[in-house]
Amino acid sequence: xxxxxxxxxxxxxxxxxxxxxxxxxxxxxxxxxxxxxxxxxxxxxxxxxxxxxxxxxxxxxxxxxxxxxxxxxxxxxxxxxxxxxxxxxxxxxxxxxxxxxxxxxxxxxxxxxxxxxxxxxxxxxxxxxxxxxxxxxxxxxxxxxxxxxxxxxxxxxxxxxxxxxxxxxxxxxxxxxxxxxxxxxxxxxxxxxxxxxxxxxxxxxxxxxxxxxxxxxxxxxxxxxxxxxxxxxxxxxxxxxxxxxxxxxxxxxxxxxxxxxxxxxxxxxxxxxxxxxxxxxxxxxxxxxxxxxxxxxxxxxxxxxxxxxxxxxxxxxxxxxxxxxxxxxxxxxxxxxxxxxxxxxxxxxxxxxxxxxxxxxxxxxxxxxxxxxxxxxxxxxxxxxxxxxxxxxxxxxxxxxxxxxxxxxxxx
Amino acid sequence: xxxxxxxxxxxxxxxxxxx
Numbered sequence: 074x075x076x077x078x079x080x081x082x083x084x085x086x087x088x089x090x091x092x093x094x095x096x097x098x099x100x101x102x103x104x105x106x107x108x109x110x111x112x113x114x115x116x117x118x119x120x121x122x123x124x125x126x127x128x129x130x131x132x133x134x135x136x137x138x139x140x141x142x143x144x145x146x147x148x149x150x151x152x153x154x155x156x157x158x159x160x161x162x163x164x165x166x167x168x169x170x171x172x173x174x175x176x177x178x179x180x181x182x183x184x185x186x187x188x189x190x191x192x193x194x195x196x197x198x199x200x201x202x203x204x205x206x207x208x209x210x211x212x213x214x215x216x217x218x219x220x221x222x223x224x225x226x227x228x229x230x231x232x233x234x235x236x237x238x239x240x241x242x243x244x245x246x247x248x249x250x251x252x253x254x255x256x257x258x259x260x261x262x263x264x265x266x267x268x269x270x271x272x273x274x275x276x277x278x279x280x281x282x283x284x285x286x287x288x289x290x291x292x293x294x295x296x297x298x299x300x301x302x303x304x305x306x307x308x309x310x311x312x313x314x315x316x317x318x319x320x321x322x323x324x325x326x327x328x329x330x331x332x333x334x335x336x337x338x339x340x341x342x343x344x345x346x347x348x349x350x351x352x353x354x355x356x357x358x359x360x361x362x363x364x365x366x367x368x369x370x371x372x373x374x375x376x377x378x379x380x381x382x383x384x385x386x387x388x389x390x391x392x393x394x395x396x397x398x399x400x401x402x403x404x405x406x407x408x409x410x411x412x413x414x415x416x417x418x419x420x421x422x423x424x425x426x427x428x429x430x431x432x433x434x435x436x437x438x439x440x441x442x443x444x445x446x447x448x449x450x451x452x453x454x455x456x457x458x459x460x461x462x463x464x465x466x467x468x469x470x471x472x473x474x475x476x477x478x479x480x481x482x483x484x485x
Numbered sequence: 486x487x488x489x490x491x492x493x494x495x496x497x498x499x500x501x502x503x504x
Contacts, residue, residue: 098493100493105495107492107493108490108491108492108493109490109491109493110488110490111488111489113488114488114490117488138486140486141486142486142488143486143487143488144488146487146488147487147488150488150490155490237502238502240500241500241502244500245498245500248498263502264497264499266499266501269501269502270501270502271499271500271501271502272499272500272502273497273498273499273500274497274498274499275495275496275497276496276497276498277495277496277497279496280493280496290498291498294498294500298500336501337500337501340500340501341500346499347497347499348498348499349498349499352496352498355494360494361491361492361493361494362491362492362493362494363494364494365492365494384487384489385492388489388491389491390491456502457502460502
């Protein structure tokens with residue numbers, strides 16, 4: 074590709090939404106890449122897309138503004154960094170990407186049925202009922218030992234493993250359905266936050282919806298977690314009150330679910346990672362890119378930034394900079410605590426556990442039931458760590474291929 | 486004059502997977 078002042082650019086399908094009096098959000102819905110541009114930037118994009126060459130647009134803008142506008146530099150960004158440009162002089166520079174929304178058969182009105190004012194009130198009421206029972210009786214507060222439902226370690230680990238995945242799916246399904254009720258498609262996948270393995274729902278197109286209406290999609294997952302937790306407490310209470318009878322195994326199972334749900338809910342409040350509550354905060358304070366800009370801020374303090382990054386930081390909105398001033402502390406202290414917590418608990422417990430199993434396996438003959446039992450347990454315990462490792466490698470590869478791509482496009 | 490843009494954060498809600 075050879076980009077010159079005479080080049081003609083053809084854009085991908087771009088969607089837009091007015092952010093405020095001066096700025097417009099614009100981007101590609103197929104890859105969910107969005108930027109916020111001053112109105113004049115969007116005008117330039119439209120003029121280029123209409124078939125005017127880079128030089129022609131530069132002349133028009135200079136006449137209008139009375140100063141030269143670097144349209145060539147902007148065009149470079151539109152091609153490489155934002156990936157808005159489909160073709161340069163008829164040559165494809167950014168391929169069309171087919172959109173694959175997950176569970177696209179779920180209709181908007183189905184999402185609306187499960188997530189509206191009435192149902193959110195209902196979920197909240199059940200949670201409050203559970204909380205009230207917990208506080209007034211002092212019982213049913215989940216404790217960590219609840220995770221073991223059986224005296225058999227294998228049964229306990231297997232049951233908690235399967236249950237965790239079932240509730241992970243329900244949590245993400247809630248996000249997907251709530252986003253769908255707003256007309257936004259999403260994709261469910263696995264990823265990592267800091268050093269923790271997570272399931273995630275990518276609903277990046279939600280920025281096309283005005284901020285006040287986004288909360289519904291953010292809170293949907295937690296609303297179901299909280300409701301399930303409340304139902305669990307109510308069932309246990311009903312059994313103790315003699316209103317109904319639950320088998321001991323079922324009671325243990327409910328206690329295990331509730332400790333998993335409580336940990337999942339607590340995790341959401343660790344806003345130094347991109348959790349559901351983090352997105353609510355970022356939306357509340359109208360930040361466009363809180364996490365990335367916070368890292369820019371911290372690196373600017375302790376190390377130098379590249380010229381490009383410096384410009385990016387300078388251009389961050391003032392109200393976002395004010396948020397970053399306090400959020401950067403949350404980010405720093407939280408991240409240190411998160412890594413310490415991971416090393417102290419998750420990692421150490423997993424290692425202790427594997428060590429103990431390996432010790433038990435020493436006496437088992439190769440291929441015996443005890444042997445395979447041990448292998449299965451070790452594999453189950455390793456799953457979250459494998460997810461984090463896989464997700465790290467994937468993120469590293471994506472960054473590397475983007476860097477190489479940017480380099481190859483720079484050679485113009 | 487340089488045309489500057491603000492990149493918009495991608496939105497990926499999550500749930501912890503810890504067994």
